[in-house]
Amino acid sequence: MIGPNADPEPADGTGEQVKLTLSMYRYQREWIEDRADERDMNLSEYMRTVVTAGERQLVAIESLADEDGRGEIEADIVERLPEDESEAIDPDELLEETLTPIRDTVYTILKTNSRIEYSPQHEGYYLE
Structure with missing residues (x-):
């Protein structure tokens, strides 16, 4: 599992960009585009950032629960x-x-x- 402060970028700085197709409702895409625009980011940059941040949040939440839940x-x-x-x-x-x-x-x-x-x-x- 990725740690809460882990960086998903390869240590050697190499990496191959690939396309990812994502299906969602139009209103969701418009909402996401608005958030990206507010941050002066393109859609791909914003989505990569959100996914990384979301993973870190999940790890942080998981770490808040002990073995008894x-x-x-x-x-x-x-x-x-x-x-x-x-x-x-x-x-x-x-x-x-x-x-x-x-x-x-x-x-x-x-x-x-x-x-x-x-x-x-x-x-x-x-x-x-």
């Missing part, structure tokens, strides 16, 4: 809970411990994504 958050909660009833964790404390890493990730994204801007006037974030 639980999501990462559920697995984290179960891992934090003591087995001894006398050591039970307060729900607010458990919530804070679980949300802290997620909150940190959100703030990192808000600070590092060049398309996200903060509006002091409206006290919120928006896409530039």
